[in-house]
Amino acid sequence: MSNKTKKFILPEEEIPHYWYNIQADMVNKPLPLLHPGTKQPMKAEDLYPIFAEELSKQELNQTDAWIEIPEEVRELYKNYRSTPLVRAYGLEKALGTPAHIYFKNESVSPVGSHKLNSALAQAYYCKKEGVTNITTETGAGQWGAALSYAAKAFGLELAVYMVKISYEQKPYRRSIMQTFGAQVTASPSMSTRAGKDILTKYPNHPGSLGTAISEAIELATTTPNCKYVLGSVLNQVSLHQTVIGLEAEKQMQMAGEYPDIVIGCFGGGSNFGGISFPFMRHNILDGKKTRFIAAEPASCPKLTRGKFQYDFGDESGYTPLLPMFTLGHNFTPANIHAGGLRYHGAGTIVSQLMKDGLMEAIDLKQLDTFNAGVVFAQAEGIIPAPESCHAIAAAIIEANKCKETGEEKVILFNLSGHGLIDMSSYDKYFSGDLVNYTLTDEAIAENLEKIGSLA
């Protein structure tokens, strides 16, 4: 492999100046968000009580393909971006595949994941509009850690509701948030009505992103000058995350290749959308035929086995009704270690793209994902986050297909974060204490029947 370039990095001036809004280029736009009471489409101003105004506008913007990255945000991007695009020669060799495997290494962000890309943007807009306090949920803690630093960078107070199972499994992520000055509460908590309702019914509830979102929204709507911010699912989040794919596009050009397959792990869609949408643009506009694969856990398979319908984004029904692939907002995912993927629904953009056949999805068993993570770690030296292990597992499946067919396909996946804070999960994997959870069709149907038609 001598003298081959392994790592592609952009000069600072090439860090994108615009995010890409795929909604503008979609032939079938996402269906509107609906007000849960009136069932009428929501306008941006209907979202102002929860979100900053500019973020509310971005959420519903279906016309502008390019949205300028504010200079203050881009300055902070420069601290860690561009992230490297890496040719995974080590992994290719370990697999014996003719495929060319690339990964975009978002784990080099100072907080260890891609989440900072949207955290900085959201904190910036809140600050600009005079907000003093923000609140959010976090699953594995990647988003919470990113937002804690972003809040500190823009001088905002932050309260984080952290899914209880992760709060217990990942105490280091809690410490990281506290080091940046955030206040962290395990969710469900007794500090909100939503939390109390759940805890009194289910005292040992392990928490879920859906529940933590309810708590954060409740805090935001009952606290003066406080806004809610979210790390995934929303259109605004995948918009900010397109900085990943836009960089990767230029970096693939430096490598002289174009991806046949683009893969991201899938929780709510932020990192998948981030890496995919800029390339999908060329499928929509330029007739490219790249395949896009969302890699989700078999325990939480909304894209592969959920239903497309209107549903709430949170457990308690505080959000607008969202047109999404869902397992039902009252669904409590199994306690898998990829805490960031434990969410019942998919964002509205991805849901529409999935419906229209512009992308595909695969569901993966927990043990297979950890196995893939260890193969990758030993080949490339980077221990991946359990979430990212899903993308790696899907990439390995595709690379092994190439081994059978002899095809030199170009596979690009997003390494959304490192797993250095997740070592207790690896410990459990090595000691045989992890199991697979697969949701049965009956359980899915039963759960969806329970929530019925909401719109």
Place this chain on the structure above:
Amino acid sequence: MSNKTKKFILPEEEIPHYWYNIQADMVNKPLPLLHPGTKQPMKAEDLYPIFAEELSKQELNQTDAWIEIPEEVRELYKNYRSTPLVRAYGLEKALGTPAHIYFKNESVSPVGSHKLNSALAQAYYCKKEGVTNITTETGAGQWGAALSYAAKAFGLELAVYMVKISYEQKPYRRSIMQTFGAQVTASPSMSTRAGKDILTKYPNHPGSLGTAISEAIELATTTPNCKYVLGSVLNQVSLHQTVIGLEAEKQMQMAGEYPDIVIGCFGGGSNFGGISFPFMRHNILDGKKTRFIAAEPASCPKLTRGKFQYDFGDESGYTPLLPMFTLGHNFTPANIHAGGLRYHGAGTIVSQLMKDGLMEAIDLKQLDTFNAGVVFAQAEGIIPAPESCHAIAAAIIEANKCKETGEEKVILFNLSGHGLIDMSSYDKYFSGDLVNYTLTDEAIAENLEKIGSLA
């Protein structure tokens, strides 16, 4: 700060092709290593039972200023190097200093610290010479984690003796080593004579680098085809680490500046030597006047308050006698959280440079270093390793002096690693459970008297 470059990265072809051996340029060479029995100077072949041959030669090489980096090692460097040189605008602003502060960010290495630079080199030479098994010690686990990946990359079996206090404080680092396939034992252990001797005398011994080194050397010398490798102290290690300073030199040129002060934290000297020696070369050869500051813990102050004499590198006296600043090889450092700095002596090169006034040292209290780490984290978004907090604390002291005098000095420090695996230490700092340990002059004198003159 708009439009200013923050982060300087070298193109792959600019990653150094040679390490810099400062011994060749030193006017007063380090005194020879002595055989503990005969008290005669050691030759390279005397070291072959312990070290790989090429590494033994590097250890004693006082003539070649430049040593070529093997292509196989340089290829693996390309996975994560060059590491960024970052202008710390955030920290400058937080301090209100006119100083220009730069840091070399070794924390972006896949294992989180600079240790990989020497781990890859040592594993490569062992493999090349037909060695199958290697063994080492590790303090905080940064070196062990790096060597575990390096051993896997070159197909070597690895046994690590991890200082017991760190084994307990930092279980995630142990898991990282295991993920890369290494066997990890808490030291002192009952698996070696050296370990047994200590444990039978002091059953609750927390371990030290000196003890773990004894155990690893014993394993290497009693196991066929097994070599010992070391993460610090040795000349060969600071040689490999000069890749840090050589890159920084080019990157400072990109920034259009030259450092007035270069700072590294100090355990055995690997990261301090790595960042310093390439710049010190210009003090020796070109009349530059840069100051070099080694930042060590007040609990383990060998450079500031130890004695220059011949001493063993390990607890049990298995190593050659080394001419070093030392607190005595039988000294057990306090249980500070900067586990990588808990070592009784300084490498022979640094000891000679210190004696000749080519560098200086400062000792810092534990709480002051964590305070500096939090200031840095909140300003720059990166949580530093407790070891690196010492370099940051020293940089802040110098930056504050500039604030008083108004001088725009250029300060460069090495961020040797991130602290994401050290969050339990930060937790203890925040909860007030950490204390300062300062060694008294009496304790130092008493300890040195105990060991007496060895050469």
